[in-house]
Amino acid sequence: MGKATAVANPNIAFVKYWGKTDDALNLPANPSLSMNLAALTTVTTVEFRPGQAFDVVAIDGHPAVEQALDRVVAHLDRVRALAETPLGRERARVDSRNDFPAATGLASSSSAFAALTLAATQAAGLSLDEAGLSRLARLGSGSACRSVPAGFVLWEMEEVHQVAPAEHWDLRDAIAIVTEQAKAVGSQDGHALAPTSPLHAARVAAVPGWLAAVRDGLARRDLATMGPAIEADALAMHGVMMTSHPSLLYWLPATVAVLQAVRAWRAEGLEVYFTIDAGPNVHCLCGAAAAAEVEKRLKAVPGVHQVVMSGPGAGVRLVDWHLF
Numbered sequence: 001m002g003k004a005t006a007v008a009n010p011n012i013a014f015v016k017y018w019g020k021t022d023d024a025l026n027l028p029a030n031p032s033l034s035m036n037l038a039a040l041t042t043v044t045t046v047e048f049r050p051g052q053a054f055d056v057v058a059i060d061g062h063p064a065v066e067q068a069l070d071r072v073v074a075h076l077d078r079v080r081a082l083a084e085t086p087l088g089r090e091r092a093r094v095d096s097r098n099d100f101p102a103a104t105g106l107a108s109s110s111s112a113f114a115a116l117t118l119a120a121t122q123a124a125g126l127s128l129d130e131a132g133l134s135r136l137a138r139l140g141s142g143s144a145c146r147s148v149p150a151g152f153v154l155w156e157m158e159e160v161h162q163v164a165p166a167e168h169w170d171l172r173d174a175i176a177i178v179t180e181q182a183k184a185v186g187s188q189d190g191h192a193l194a195p196t197s198p199l200h201a202a203r204v205a206a207v208p209g210w211l212a213a214v215r216d217g218l219a220r221r222d223l224a225t226m227g228p229a230i231e232a233d234a235l236a237m238h239g240v241m242m243t244s245h246p247s248l249l250y251w252l253p254a255t256v257a258v259l260q261a262v263r264a265w266r267a268e269g270l271e272v273y274f275t276i277d278a279g280p281n282v283h284c285l286c287g288a289a290a291a292a293e294v295e296k297r298l299k300a301v302p303g304v305h306q307v308v309m310s311g312p313g314a315g316v317r318l319v320d321w322h323l324f
């Protein structure tokens with residue numbers, strides 16, 4: 001019986017992945033760069049069970065159904081295809097738990113598929129290196145490939161690598177949660193809509209400039225250099241979403257209230273920049289010295305339910321594993 005448990009942090013992209021050039025391989029329309037979030041974790045246990053008739057998957061204590069179940073089973077099938085022992089080709093029991101609300105723009109699929117990839121490969125007796133794990137995680141969910149290495153991570157087509165370790169910069173992400181509800185349209189379906197927007201090609205063409213600014217700011221630990229590019233790319237991605245057919249509008253009134261507040265605070269001299277994933281919650285990036293003030297102010301914005309504070313996180317890691 002092979003069983004393993006892995007932990008992963010989701011990541012927040014400073015330059016986003018939105019739209020694919022290859023659906024099956026999850027190859028992105030543009031390069032992206034992200035930071036793992038230490039304060040948020042997904043813990044996933046996979047156990048291959050001889051004789052079990054089908055995969056049994058629980059997410060946050062509830063049986064997974066429909067698309068969520070299909071995606072996990074498809075990922076287990078990828079692992080089973082690689083397995084060299086009979087045990088690794090058996091059906092599995094999967095238990096995955098998030099300590100944060102899933103599917104609300106906190107990038108839960110990134111940590112989910114990073115943790116699932118490491119737990120399932122270990123439980124199947126496979127030992128993949130970081131590049132191999134990242135490539136496999138990408139097939140489950142594109143952004144998951146960036147949760148495999150630690151710290152600040154660049155994803156360019158098939159290549160993923162760390163551009164700076166977590167210790168490089170104590171950058172903070174103050175996440176303003178304006179809803180805990182799961183979104184109606186997930187990013188799996190959203191990516192396919194990107195090319196239907198007339199703005200998609202323009203955004204993809206603009207990404208290299210934004211990525212250069214983000215890499216430069218990151219290297220010099222200078223938020224003022226990367227912040228405007230981070231905001232521009234997030235707004236461009238949401239512009240693509242809004243102008244797709246059908247249109248995707250993830251923002252709530254409180255989302256816009258936070259965006260306006262962040263800009264007003266910046267005008268007053270508080271250094272903070274926003275970004276938003278495929279959901280209504282807003283990630284506010286600031287230095288460690290400004291973190292307490294940003295948190296306090298965000299909590300006072302009407303419509304903000306809670307604020308989660310995070311610094312840069314580790315890569316995917318094993319907690320416990322047994323091979324009998």
Ligand code: PMV
Pocket residue numbers: 012013015016017018032107109110141142143144187188191277278
């Ligand atoms: O990995 P996916 O298919 O859930 O796509 C993630 C897309 C965004 O979170 C919106 C952007 C990103 O780069 O993480």
